[in-house]
Amino acid sequence: MLASRLAALGRSVQVQVQRNFGVSAVVWQKxxxxxxxxxxxxxxxxxxxxxxxxxxxxxxxxxxxxxxxxxxVQPGEDMTTLSVPKYQDISVENYELGLTTTADGVEVVEAQ
Structure with a gap:
């Protein structure tokens, strides 16, 4: 029983040495x-x-x-950056066009 376990252990060590030999060869090269x-x-x-x-x-x-x-170009201006345009919001007035909605969801235009 002990001899068979030692033989199995010896085979597994031999397999590990064979597998790691290729890896260790690269490590040992300068x-x-x-x-x-x-x-x-x-x-x-x-x-x-x-x-x-x-x-x-x-x-x-x-x-x-x-x-x-x-x-x-003015002194102190950076030519390597892009200038960002500044936009102003336009105020929009709300005009009443005379549209009314009925209970059916139909829009009716009233004469003004």
Missing amino acids: TDPIQQLFLDKLKEYKQKNIAKEAATDADLLGELDRLKGMYK
Whole structure:
């Protein structure tokens, strides 16, 4: 009885070791060359974008200055936001048209 339990335990341990060997092999490797290449390209792309943003900011400021002179923008006005139009409510007067409703729900127009 004890021998059969130990044999079953040994088989289950062997199965677990075989299953986890594939996972642990990846963990024991220091770096995967494909992953390292991908990370290097991400770092390179980030550095290029920082350089492009610095150049773009100067171009953007130059264009905004040109447009401010062209459209005669007041000092302190922000040209990067959209202006929101202001609407005023129109007052509507209630005119009596002479319509009356009967008990049947029929509207009758009375002459004025």
